Amino acid sequence: MTTPTKRVTPAAKGAAATADFLDSRTTLGVAVKELSRKIFPEHWSFMLGEIALYSFIVILISGVFLTLFFVPSMAETTYTGPWAAMQGVKMSEAFASTLRLSFEVRGGLLMRQIHHWAALLFMASIITHMMRVFFTGAFRKPRELNWLIGFTLMLLGLIAGLTGYSLPDDVLSGNGMRITDGVVRSIPILGAYLSYFIFGGEFPGQELIPRLFTMHVLLIPALILSLIGLHLILVFLQKHTQYPGSGRTDKNVVGFPLYPIYVAKAGGFFFIVFGVIALMAATMTINPVWNYGPFDPAIVSAGAQPDWYMLFLEGSLRLMPGLEIVLGGYTLSLNVLIPAVVIPGILFTTLALYPFIEAAISGDKREHHVLDRPRNAPFRAATGVSILTAFIVLILAGSNDLIATAFRLSIYDITWTFRALFFVGPVLAFWITKRIALGLQRRDRELVLHGHETGRIVRFAHGEYIEVHRPLDDHERWLRVNYTVRRPLEIAPEFDSRGVRRKGYRVDVLRQRLSKVFYEDRIEPVTPAELAAAHSHGEHDALASGDAHEVRAVEGTPAGGGRRLADPDENEGHTTPESRNH
DSSP states (O other), X not given: OOOOOOOOOHHHHHHHHHHHHHHHHHOHHHHHHHHXXXXXXXXXXXXXXXXXXXXXXXXXXXXXXXXXXXXXXXXXXXXXXXXXXXXXXXXXXXXXXXXXXXXXXXXXHHHXXXXXXXXXXXXXXXXXXXXXXXXXXXXXXXXXXXXXHHHHHHHHHHHHHHHHHHXXXXXXXXXXXXXXXXXXXXXXXXXXXXXXXXXXXXXXXXXXXXXXXXXXXXXXXXXXXXXXXXXXXXXXXXXXXXXXXXXXXXXXXXXXXXXXXXXXXXXXXXXXXXXXXXXXXXHSOOOOHHHHOBOOTTOOOTTOOOOGGGHHHHHHHHHSOOOEEEETTXXXXXXXXXXXXXXXXXXXXXXXXXXXXXXXXXXXXXXXXXXXXXXXXXXXXXXXXXXXXXXXXXXXXXXXXXXXXXXXXXXXXXXXXXXXXXXHHHXXXXXXXXXXXXXXXXXXXXXXXXXXXXXXXXXOTTSOEEXXXXXXXXXXXXXXXXXXXXXXXXXXXXXXXXXXXXXXXHHHHHHHHHHHHHHSSOXXXXXXHHHHXXXXXXXGHHHHTTOOOOBEESSSOOTTOOBOSSOTTTGGGSOOGGGEEX
């Protein structure tokens, strides 16, 4: 009996010949083979970075479409399109082309809203992804560079959003650029020169929209694409981080290969993200510039709000009271400089440098590929929550007028409340988060030592009552005890054996004091000796060896009836020492 040969189609022959041609000249097959074998761990939170990537792809696709119809010019024209409210109104070419995109180009409004929603999702996902990296310690060696790349991507996303939001040249975006001009001018000595450079003269000038267009369409996307490529290259070169669990160490990766598992998942997930963005764009209106009208420096709309990721800057400006000082003939607008430059600068700088600060204080120089549970790094978790609290307070303050209108409250009372919360909120958030993290660590110790409570209470024949506990399995116990505890630094004495003061002692003392702030409050993981001691209960251990002491349940057991400490179907018919506590 002969086996029929499978017929090879011309398309398959062409694909094979093309692959052979490329491989023989570029050795591409070796790289594809290595990449396809790359192991990636599986966890839902890893998809946050994928959402940022896919939303940026949607931004690029929709942006190409919009570029074909948008006119980046501030030249004045008179509107004659179908939107009746704007008939005969003088406006810039930029605003007129935005109206044409919205009402005359087929699918133009949908693409505008896809582009805008994708930008909002991009910023939301990249910030959430950075939160995951921060709270799990994924920024530690060897990934400090990748943390800085991600931080730079976030800043570029903010600039991309600002430049794109301002392109339509409507009242709302024009007011935003007016605020930007004020912030730039508040910079001592250089402010006026920078403003003239950005706007090509006095605000708003005639060069702003073309310059924003060039930045938004060419410069910033090129930088973001380059950094995303570098970010992905580093991810492939380094071991992928993985969440703690049994069998997972810094020397292995537990997961699935890139091909075919993650290739199929990534492809499907991209279309899910694209579909959700398209659904949002088709059903939820965003940035209806036709309601605002063209930019006029004399008009400021009530309830004006920037996109959510810029609200922290708006809130910071709204909270700062009026304060100006004159030094050497120069007026320092501290009411703008402090909230728009100093405060964001401090928050962002702390966030960017935190991996290096933590490494310097802890003295930890080894590589980390297994992530931390946030509870096991209480100071880091508390720091992250306090920074987030400060940003959230500023974001809410940026909507103080809407809050006052919606809840019929005094805007002055709301403003003073947010001023107090900006200073008190982060401190309270730090203390509460640290207490919660330490409490969760204590709970982990309790579970490891005594097991899970079952709610079943039994009585020995001699009258003693105990509660039956369900022991942890090996996987759960590993998760709760296998982490490296961080302790304050121990430094060498101030003077050596010859009585000579050691160089660098003052720096070491400073690092030691800081390390006490970071790591003095801690909960040590359970040791094998503690586990053995906790599971030794004297006469109760006789039950584990099959001794036939009868016990009577307090609830549900008739008087005179007997019941062992563990049911026959529990723990293979006998009771282990881990299964009880008293």
